[in-house]
Amino acid sequence: MVTITTDTKRRQGVTLVRATVTNSKATTQTVTVESQVDGPTWLPKQNGTVVPEWTDETWSAVLEPGESRGLGFATPGDPTDTPVDIVSVSRSEPAEVGNEQIIASLEDWSPPTDPSTEQQ
Amino acid sequence: MIIAVVGGKGGVGKTTASLNLGWALDAVIVDADLGATDFPQSQGPGIHDVLAGRIKSNEAVERIGPVDVLSANYATEGARASDLQRFPEAISRLERTREAVIIDCPAGLAQDIGVFLNAADFAVLVTTPKLPARADAARTRELAVELGTPLSTIVVNKVPDETYNSEACEQLCTEIEAELRAATLPIPYQSSVATTQADSLPIGTVEPDSAAAQQFETLAERQRGIIVR
Numbered sequence: 001m002v003t004i005t006t007d008t009k010r011r012q013g014v015t016l017v018r019a020t021v022t023n024s025k026a027t028t029q030t031v032t033v034e035s036q037v038d039g040p041t042w043l044p045k046q047n048g049t050v051v052p053e054w055t056d057e058t059w060s061a062v063l064e065p066g067e068s069r070g071l072g073f074a075t076p077g078d079p080t081d082t083p084v085d086i087v088s089v090s091r092s093e094p095a096e097v098g099n100e101q102i103i104a105s106l107e108d109w110s111p112p113t114d115p116s117t118e119q120q
Numbered sequence: 121m122i123i124a125v126v127g128g129k130g131g132v133g134k135t136t137a138s139l140n141l142g143w144a145l146d147a148v149i150v151d152a153d154l155g156a157t158d159f160p161q162s163q164g165p166g167i168h169d170v171l172a173g174r175i176k177s178n179e180a181v182e183r184i185g186p187v188d189v190l191s192a193n194y195a196t197e198g199a200r201a202s203d204l205q206r207f208p209e210a211i212s213r214l215e216r217t218r219e220a221v222i223i224d225c226p227a228g229l230a231q232d233i234g235v236f237l238n239a240a241d242f243a244v245l246v247t248t249p250k251l252p253a254r255a256d257a258a259r260t261r262e263l264a265v266e267l268g269t270p271l272s273t274i275v276v277n278k279v280p281d282e283t284y285n286s287e288a289c290e291q292l293c294t295e296i297e298a299e300l301r302a303a304t305l306p307i308p309y310q311s312s313v314a315t316t317q318a319d320s321l322p323i324g325t326v327e328p329d330s331a332a333a334q335q336f337e338t339l340a341e342r343q344r345g346i347i348v349r
Binding site: 099102103104106107108109111112113 | 154155168171199200201202203204228229230231232233234235238263266267268
């Protein structure tokens with residue numbers, strides 16, 4: 001199953017929420033978790049942009065079998081027993097690889113050099 | 121139908137198979153070996169001009185000997201402007217007016233092979249009995265399978281006479297069928313195949329009764345029976 005453990009810290013009027021999501025299933029799972037705190041969610045940023053797993057108040061990621069992922073956010077709202085919770089878990093289907101991707105993964109090809117240019 | 125003639129290794133006889141199969145099927149042969157063609161070259165525009173967007177593929181087809189060829193005359197200026205993205209359109213333009221289009225592919229496993237295999241309805245895989253050629257053929261087969269292009273026939277080319285005329289030939293073909301998982305067709309080594317090819321002549325036009333000519337005719341016959349969706 002997919003489990004979540006959480007803890008919170010309140011500091012200078014801000015609640016810091018940390019969570020660890022673990023997939024103990026034998027298959028890859030797509031997991032979505034959501035803030036349960038009453039108040040706005042301040043999303044973590046990396047290099048000036050919001051961490052890609054986050055959209056609005058939900059965090060979504062693909063977890064391989066046995067994989068654990070950590071996440072965190074801040075909020076001015078008060079801490080609760082369950083500050084963040086799993087809202088959906090679904091088995092990830094392997095991504096369809098298109099022929100264009102297969103071709104792109106092959107060794108680069110470049111057109112032959114121009115004989116007229118070479119002679120110059 | 122669009123048939124890619126592929127092999128993996130150089131020198132196994134892809135161009136020989138393309139020329140002989142193309143002639144038997146009255147196909148237009150596309151010389152897709154853009155860098156190192158060993159196909160007879162025309163003086164006019166060729167595939168590089170088509171891939172550079174300078175001319176339409178059907179307008180660049182030329183009669184060379186008894187076959188119609190879109191040649192890789194890379195001595196033309198501006199070969200560097202060739203863009204593989206134009207290839208599928210160029211091929212389908214030829215297919216609209218011709219029953220069969222043969223793509224004579226280069227050796228190797230670079231992106232060009234991927235594009236050519238992807239444009240084909242199915243592929244004819246050419247190898248020789250030698251192990252390095254079979255190993256390269258296996259890699260090419262894998263790519264074809266990944267791209268969803270089925271293999272119609274494995275041509276086992278240049279089979280030595282003593283093998284071709286004995287039980288060893290059947291054993292060899294069974295082995296290769298197990299490795300490459302498609303029906304095989306052995307073609308005996310015949311020096312006249314290469315000498316006539318130098319004059320753009322399929323062996324069937326010079327020595328129609330020879331074993332090689334008859335096997336190439338069988339190869340063509342097998343492809344004719346394939347229904348393309």
